[in-house]
Amino acid sequence: MAKQDPLHTVLKLTSEAEEQAALQLKSAQLALQKCQSQLEALRNYRLDYMKQMESHHGKNISASYYHQFHQFVRQVDEAITKQLTSVAEADTQRGHRQRHWQEKRQKRKAVELLLEHKAQKARKAEMRLEQKMVDEFASQMFYRKKIR
Secondary structure, three states, rough: OOOOOOHHHHHHHHHHHHHHHHHHHHHHHHHHHHHHHHHHHHHHHHHHHHHHHHHOOOOOOHHHHHHHHHHHHHHHHHHHHHHHHHHHHHHHHHHHHHHHHHHHHHHHHHHHHHHHHHHHHHHHHHHHHHHHHHHHHHHHHHHHHHHH
Protein backbone atom coordinates (compact mmCIF):
# COMPACT_ATOMS: atom_id res chain seq x y z
CA MET A 1 0.00 0.00 0.00
CA ALA A 2 1.43 3.38 -1.01
CA LYS A 3 1.92 5.91 1.72
CA GLN A 4 -0.38 8.91 1.27
CA ASP A 5 1.28 12.27 0.81
CA PRO A 6 0.76 14.45 3.90
CA LEU A 7 -0.12 17.27 1.52
CA HIS A 8 -3.41 15.49 0.77
CA THR A 9 -4.29 15.82 4.46
CA VAL A 10 -3.27 19.47 4.37
CA LEU A 11 -5.43 19.95 1.25
CA LYS A 12 -8.40 18.37 3.00
CA LEU A 13 -7.94 20.64 6.02
CA THR A 14 -7.49 23.79 3.91
CA SER A 15 -10.57 22.89 1.84
CA GLU A 16 -12.63 22.44 4.99
CA ALA A 17 -11.35 25.77 6.35
CA GLU A 18 -12.26 27.45 3.06
CA GLU A 19 -15.77 25.97 3.16
CA GLN A 20 -16.22 27.17 6.74
CA ALA A 21 -15.02 30.65 5.79
CA ALA A 22 -17.42 30.65 2.82
CA LEU A 23 -20.32 29.81 5.15
CA GLN A 24 -19.29 32.61 7.49
CA LEU A 25 -19.10 35.01 4.54
CA LYS A 26 -22.55 34.00 3.36
CA SER A 27 -23.91 34.52 6.87
CA ALA A 28 -22.31 37.98 7.04
CA GLN A 29 -23.76 38.86 3.62
CA LEU A 30 -27.23 37.79 4.75
CA ALA A 31 -26.88 39.82 7.96
CA LEU A 32 -25.89 42.87 5.90
CA GLN A 33 -28.85 42.39 3.58
CA LYS A 34 -31.18 42.11 6.58
CA CYS A 35 -29.79 45.35 8.08
CA GLN A 36 -30.15 47.12 4.74
CA SER A 37 -33.73 45.90 4.38
CA GLN A 38 -34.56 47.12 7.87
CA LEU A 39 -33.03 50.51 7.05
CA GLU A 40 -35.04 50.71 3.85
CA ALA A 41 -38.22 49.81 5.77
CA LEU A 42 -37.54 52.56 8.33
CA ARG A 43 -36.94 55.11 5.57
CA ASN A 44 -40.13 54.08 3.79
CA TYR A 45 -42.06 54.23 7.06
CA ARG A 46 -40.77 57.76 7.70
CA LEU A 47 -41.64 58.82 4.15
CA ASP A 48 -45.15 57.40 4.44
CA TYR A 49 -45.64 59.14 7.78
CA MET A 50 -44.42 62.45 6.30
CA LYS A 51 -46.84 62.05 3.38
CA GLN A 52 -49.63 61.37 5.84
CA MET A 53 -48.83 64.60 7.68
CA GLU A 54 -48.60 66.45 4.37
CA SER A 55 -52.15 65.34 3.58
CA HIS A 56 -53.22 67.27 6.71
CA HIS A 57 -51.62 70.42 5.30
CA GLY A 58 -54.04 73.33 5.42
CA LYS A 59 -56.32 71.54 7.83
CA ASN A 60 -56.64 72.47 11.45
CA ILE A 61 -54.62 70.15 13.64
CA SER A 62 -54.08 70.41 17.32
CA ALA A 63 -50.79 71.51 18.79
CA SER A 64 -50.50 68.27 20.73
CA TYR A 65 -50.97 66.23 17.52
CA TYR A 66 -48.33 68.34 15.81
CA HIS A 67 -45.98 67.90 18.77
CA GLN A 68 -46.58 64.14 18.84
CA PHE A 69 -45.93 63.99 15.10
CA HIS A 70 -42.57 65.73 15.43
CA GLN A 71 -41.62 63.65 18.43
CA PHE A 72 -42.44 60.46 16.54
CA VAL A 73 -40.49 61.58 13.45
CA ARG A 74 -37.52 62.35 15.71
CA GLN A 75 -37.73 58.79 17.14
CA VAL A 76 -37.87 57.33 13.64
CA ASP A 77 -34.86 59.46 12.66
CA GLU A 78 -32.96 58.13 15.69
CA ALA A 79 -33.87 54.57 14.70
CA ILE A 80 -32.63 55.30 11.16
CA THR A 81 -29.34 56.64 12.56
CA LYS A 82 -28.91 53.51 14.71
CA GLN A 83 -29.74 51.33 11.74
CA LEU A 84 -27.15 53.14 9.61
CA THR A 85 -24.60 52.23 12.28
CA SER A 86 -25.79 48.61 12.17
CA VAL A 87 -25.46 48.57 8.38
CA ALA A 88 -21.92 49.96 8.60
CA GLU A 89 -20.94 47.37 11.23
CA ALA A 90 -22.48 44.55 9.19
CA ASP A 91 -20.65 45.75 6.09
CA THR A 92 -17.36 45.86 8.02
CA GLN A 93 -18.00 42.33 9.27
CA ARG A 94 -18.78 41.19 5.72
CA GLY A 95 -15.50 42.75 4.56
CA HIS A 96 -13.57 40.87 7.25
CA ARG A 97 -15.28 37.62 6.31
CA GLN A 98 -14.58 38.25 2.62
CA ARG A 99 -10.86 38.72 3.28
CA HIS A 100 -10.79 35.67 5.58
CA TRP A 101 -12.42 33.53 2.89
CA GLN A 102 -10.01 34.82 0.24
CA GLU A 103 -7.04 33.93 2.47
CA LYS A 104 -8.37 30.40 3.00
CA ARG A 105 -9.05 30.03 -0.71
CA GLN A 106 -5.51 31.20 -1.53
CA LYS A 107 -4.02 28.66 0.91
CA ARG A 108 -6.07 25.83 -0.61
CA LYS A 109 -4.96 26.81 -4.11
CA ALA A 110 -1.32 26.92 -2.98
CA VAL A 111 -1.56 23.38 -1.60
CA GLU A 112 -3.23 22.20 -4.81
CA LEU A 113 -0.40 23.80 -6.80
CA LEU A 114 2.21 22.05 -4.64
CA LEU A 115 0.47 18.72 -5.19
CA GLU A 116 0.32 19.35 -8.94
CA HIS A 117 4.05 20.20 -9.04
CA LYS A 118 4.84 17.04 -7.09
CA ALA A 119 2.71 14.98 -9.48
CA GLN A 120 4.43 16.53 -12.51
CA LYS A 121 7.84 15.83 -10.98
CA ALA A 122 6.84 12.22 -10.33
CA ARG A 123 5.55 11.82 -13.90
CA LYS A 124 8.80 13.20 -15.29
CA ALA A 125 10.85 10.85 -13.13
CA GLU A 126 8.68 7.94 -14.24
CA MET A 127 9.08 8.93 -17.89
CA ARG A 128 12.88 9.18 -17.48
CA LEU A 129 12.96 5.74 -15.86
CA GLU A 130 10.80 4.31 -18.62
CA GLN A 131 13.00 5.93 -21.28
CA LYS A 132 16.09 4.52 -19.56
CA MET A 133 14.57 1.05 -19.62
CA VAL A 134 13.63 1.41 -23.31
CA ASP A 135 17.15 2.64 -24.11
CA GLU A 136 18.68 -0.24 -22.16
CA PHE A 137 16.45 -2.75 -23.93
CA ALA A 138 17.34 -1.23 -27.33
CA SER A 139 21.06 -1.35 -26.57
CA GLN A 140 20.80 -4.98 -25.41
CA MET A 141 18.98 -5.86 -28.64
CA PHE A 142 21.67 -4.04 -30.62
CA TYR A 143 24.46 -5.96 -28.88
CA ARG A 144 22.64 -9.27 -29.36
CA LYS A 145 22.29 -8.65 -33.07
CA LYS A 146 25.97 -7.67 -33.25
CA ILE A 147 27.08 -10.82 -31.46
CA ARG A 148 25.27 -13.08 -33.94
